[in-house]
Amino acid sequence: MERDDLIVNDSYSVDARHDEAHGKQIRKKIYFVTILLSVITTVEVALGIFIKQGTDFWPVVKWSFIAMTLVKAGYIVLVFMHLGDERKSLRYVILLPYAIFILYLLFIGVTESSHLNDIWLEFQP
Amino acid sequence: MAGEATKAIDKTLLWGGGRSPFSVSYGKMMMWFFLVSDALTFSGLLVAYGYARQAYTGAWPIGEEVFHALPGLHGNFPLIYVALMTFILIISSVTMVLAVEAGHRMDRKGVTKWLGLTIVGGFFFLGSQAWEWSHFIHGSAGYITTSDNEQYFLVEEVPHGMTATDVEGFALISNMGEENESTITGDKATSLFNDRINYVQGANMTINEYGPPQYANFFFFITGFHGFHVFTGVLLNIIIFLGVLKGTYERRGHYEMVEKTGLYWHFVDLVWVFVFTFFYLI
Numbered sequence: 001m002e003r004d005d006l007i008v009n010d011s012y013s014v015d016a017r018h019d020e021a022h023g024k025q026i027r028k029k030i031y032f033v034t035i036l037l038s039v040i041t042t043v044e045v046a047l048g049i050f051i052k053q054g055t056d057f058w059p060v061v062k063w064s065f066i067a068m069t070l071v072k073a074g075y076i077v078l079v080f081m082h083l084g085d086e087r088k089s090l091r092y093v094i095l096l097p098y099a100i101f102i103l104y105l106l107f108i109g110v111t112e113s114s115h116l117n118d119i120w121l122e123f124q125p
Numbered sequence: 126m127a128g129e130a131t132k133a134i135d136k137t138l139l140w141g142g143g144r145s146p147f148s149v150s151y152g153k154m155m156m157w158f159f160l161v162s163d164a165l166t167f168s169g170l171l172v173a174y175g176y177a178r179q180a181y182t183g184a185w186p187i188g189e190e191v192f193h194a195l196p197g198l199h200g201n202f203p204l205i206y207v208a209l210m211t212f213i214l215i216i217s218s219v220t221m222v223l224a225v226e227a228g229h230r231m232d233r234k235g236v237t238k239w240l241g242l243t244i245v246g247g248f249f250f251l252g253s254q255a256w257e258w259s260h261f262i263h264g265s266a267g268y269i270t271t272s273d274n275e276q277y278f279l280v281e282e283v284p285h286g287m288t289a290t291d292v293e294g295f296a297l298i299s300n301m302g303e304e305n306e307s308t309i310t311g312d313k314a315t316s317l318f319n320d321r322i323n324y325v326q327g328a329n330m331t332i333n334e335y336g337p338p339q340y341a342n343f344f345f346f347i348t349g350f351h352g353f354h355v356f357t358g359v360l361l362n363i364i365i366f367l368g369v370l371k372g373t374y375e376r377r378g379h380y381e382m383v384e385k386t387g388l389y390w391h392f393v394d395l396v397w398v399f400v401f402t403f404f405y406l407i
Contacts, residue, residue, distance in 0.1 A: 080391045090130075098161050
């Protein structure tokens with residue numbers, strides 16, 4: 001029976017098999033990332049509870065939320081999803097098209113909605 | 126971890142055909158491509174949410190003021206429940222990556238244990254989300270609108286089929302969130318309530334007590350679409366779990382199927398990280 005999930009000529013996954021010592025090393029990294037993600041989430045929630053929107057600190061907090069989210073996303077993609085261990089070419093094939101497209105989408109979204117907001121404020125009765 | 130991917134292979138051999146130049150199997154690469162397209166969908170939804178919010182000229186609801194309840198408890202616990210949901214998803218992501226790691230050691234017992242725990246975590250998340258939706262739809266005290274188009278927020282909810290006088294300590298708040306915010310009690314509050322045009326409580330697709338209709342619509346669509354992904358992920362995990370129990374991957378010689386569903390499961394966690402920030406925190 002021909003199955004597409006069977007690896008016939010190339011044996012990449014089978015090659016990825018590792019021994020107990022290597023596994024210990026990987027688990028150590030997993031636990032490190034777990035603690036890191038938990039700490040960042042706790043900090044985010046604490047900031048969200050104690051810093052109110054519209055206060056002087058808010059813009060700093062808002063951008064730090066976005067920065068912390070990107071750090072969390074980076075660890076999930078590169079460590080949990082092992083993209084960091086893949087070949088460089090695959091990394092770029094996954095990340096570059098996505099990044100270009102989303103930066104463009106963000107740009108037009110922010111520009112247009114800000115403009116729309118201005119117009120509505122101006123012509124509101 | 127990906128042994129083959131870290132090997133130094135001559136470029137002409139790598140790109141000369143007859144092998145994957147990325148040193149990944151067909152299935153894994155296609156899972157990655159699918160996840161990129163899915164990530165674009167979710168990004169589109171979140172950008173659309175940001176667009177609606179940025180263009181809106183009134184006051185947009187704030188996460189910690191909308192989501193501040195815990196099941197079975199009274200009081201104000203801003204964001205605690207959402208934080209709990211986030212932790213559930215992070216922990217189930219960790220158990221998944223441990224299952225993948227056990228798979229690389231051909232440790233069937235380890236895969237069974239960690240994948241099983243991942244499925245349990247998935248069910249916990251789905252249950253939490255069901256409660257949150259229910260709470261969001263039923264809402265809290267709500268507000269009334271009067272014939273002069275003013276909004277008065279209730280301090281205590283008036284249950285269906287009851288009148289204001291049935292509720293002990295009935296009071297209304299006028300000019301909510303503004304400088305001249307004030308509380309109205311006694312007969313004036315009761316008569317305002319009796320002359321109301323509309324009593325808005327909770328949320329549906331056309332009106333909600335939290336803010337503009339788009340807010341609830343985006344809540345339902347984004348968290349609903351994410352919840353559907355979690356549901357699909359749990360189903361996939363169960364299917365793979367059955368394969369592990371039957372020893373399918375043991376016979377096949379590798380646990381790559383666990384790795385592939387693992388990718389999907391981590392992606393679900395990844396999306397939640399962004400939903401958490403852009404919908405609840407900011």
